[in-house]
Each structure stands twice: as structure tokens, then as C-alpha cells.
């Protein structure tokens with residue numbers, strides 16, 4: 274089941290890339306140097322988005338010290354007794370914020386025979402209780418653990434840095450689609466963001482028996498900025514590939530992957546690639562994905578440049594927030610929010 278990939282970082286005219294060789298298959302996961310300007314990166318980003326929907330970035334602007342502080346805080350929070358973690362359980366929060374207990378999430382409901390072997394925590398964009406935005410589903414204040422000084426400050430500082438990086442990536446993506454650089458900005462004035470500290474148990478996965486650290490899925494929205502503790506386990510299955518490929522862990526880089534809403538916007542020109550996490554090391558693993566999604570009420574519909582009379586839109590338009598709620602309620606046992614309104618195009622991929 275596991276790909277036996279040989280990894281090698283090779284320089285090329287289009288920038289460094291990691292070459293994964295597995296028998297007859299060679300896959301290039303590019304590493305983009307964000308010290309370069311967007312115009313020089315545009316075509317290479319386009320190629321990566323059209324083929325694997327995953328790439329790495331270096332010189333990303335998030336201070337190393339801040340990232341390592343975020344990981345220390347995660348270790349500290351997840352090592353608290355379960356009663357303390359349950360005091361901030363997402364099951365008690367109407368806006369999907371707070372702690373999600375072990376095996377509470379099942380990303381691949383079809384193949385899994387048990388919940389994913391992880392616990393997690395959702396931190397959304399902080400919306401004050403007196404803001405009119407609280408009338409929207411998924412909008413409200415965060416749950417913050419009591420007596421854990423440093424957690425909130427660190428996570429908020431990290432979110433602010435990773436939003437700056439996400440905006441930069443949306444600019445790159447717009448340019449790669451031949452759109453004005455700031456084209457997506459109009460849909461991210463009140464973004465649905467989720468920082469999701471994750472802690473995987475040491476339990477080995479067994480895909481054949483439906484046991485996963487994180488079951489197969491594609492991410493739901495625009496893009497994901499993923500940091501890990503370096504423990505392997507993340508695998509992708511790109512378009513046209515019938516096996517799982519390990520994503521390399523390269524210090525100092527983030528993994529960026531595209532989500533379903535961008536795939537819908539681009540009518541499958543850009544790929545939201547299926548991925549999963551399998552525990553192959555029998556050790557614990559920590560990861561820190563940040564999900565950057567359009568405003569709740571954004572109508573995501575095929576870009577005019579991505580369809581034509583002979584290539585009509587493949588998806589019905591969907592509403593960003595409703596799409597997310599559909600996904601959360603399908604995968605989280607404790608999801609406390611109302612079910613999504615019935616609407617054409619909501620939910621299904």
C-alpha cells in the first residue's frame with residue numbers, strides 16, 4: 274500500500290522540486306521560493322495546480338520561532354487531562370470551534386471502520402459576541418482553554434502570519450489563472466478561516482482494515498497551509514495516478530494544497546487532490562493545517578475563462594459556508610451546528 278518513494282531535491286530552471294520516484298512513476302512536487310516575485314512563479318504554479326494540486330513553499334515569511342512556539346503550545350494543550358480538554362469541546366459550541374475528541378472525525382466515511390486516530394482543535398476567525406456577523410452560522414467567538422497562558426496569544430499571532438501567507442498564495446493562484454492578482458480578495462473580506470492543531474496517536478494505520486490516521490479526502494475550500502512535525506504519513510493520489518504517494522517533509526517549507534471550492538471555481542482546471550494520513554511509524558504525530566476559505570456567502574461558480582460551449586460547467590454553483598457545513602456534518606460525530614439548508618450544489622463533490 275505504501276509508496277516506496279525515493280526523494281531528492283533537484284534544482285531546475287523553474288525552481289527546486291522534490292522528485293519522487295516509485296517504480297515507473299515520477300512525480301514532481303515543486304518547491305516555490307516566495308522570495309521571488311509572483312510574475313516569475315506564475316507559470317510553474319499553474320502547472321503544479323493543474324497536475325497535482327500540491328506544492329511546497331520556502332521563504333514564506335512565517336518566523337520559524339513562531340511556528341515552533343505553536344507546536345510547543347499544541348503539545349502542551351493535547352497533553353492536558355481529557356476533562357480539561359472537554360471543557361472547551363467543539364460539541365458545546367454552535368460555530369465549530371474548540372476541541373474535537375479522539376476519533377470524533379471520520380474523513381472517509383465509506384472506507385473507515387473506525388474514527389480517524391487523532392484529536393484536534395478548531396480555531397476560527399475571532400468574531401466578537403456583539404458583532405452582527407454572529408447571526409451567520411460558523412461565526413462567533415473562539416473557545417479558549419482556561420489557565421493555559423500563551424495558547425491564545427501564540428495561536429492568534431500564528432494565524433495572523435499564516436493569513437498573510439495565504440493572501441499571497443491567492444494572489445499567485447489568481448495570476449496563474451490569468452486573472453488580476455487581487456481577483457480573489459473580494460471573496461475574502463470576512464474569510465472562513467480555521468487553524469486546526471492536530472495530534473495523531475501512535476496507533477498504526479491499516480488501510481485494508483479501514484483504520485486511518487486521517488481517511489482519504491480532499492480539502493473543502495480554497496487552500497490549505499500545512500505544517501507538520503516532520504513525521505511522515507501524509508500521502509496524495511494525484512489525478513491519473515492509481516497509488517498513494519508520500520508527500521516529502523522538508524524543513525523550512527510549508528505544504529500548500531488546493532481545495533474543492535477552487536476546483537469548482539476552475540471547472541477542474543486546478544485540482545483538489547485526494548490525500549490521507551497513514552501512521553507507518555507507530556509514533557505520535559502533530560500537524561497544524563490552516564484552512565483559508567471564502568466568505569460565508571460567496572457563490573462559487575465556474576469562472577468564465579474556465580468554461581465554453583464545448584466545455585460547460587461541471588458543477589452547480591455552491592455557497593461557501595453551506596458547503597463547509599455540509600462537509601462538517603458529514604464527517605464530525607459531534608458537529609453541533611444546524612444542518613445545511615437544502616440547496617442545489619451544496620455538499621456533493
Ligand SMILES: O=C(O)CCC(=O)C(=O)O
Nearest residue numbers: 471487501507550560562
Ligand atoms: O495532518 C496532515 O498532515 C494532513 C491533515 C489533513 O489533510 C486535513 O486535516 O485536512
Ligand SMILES: [Fe+2]
Nearest residue numbers: 490491492548
Ligand atoms: Fe486535508
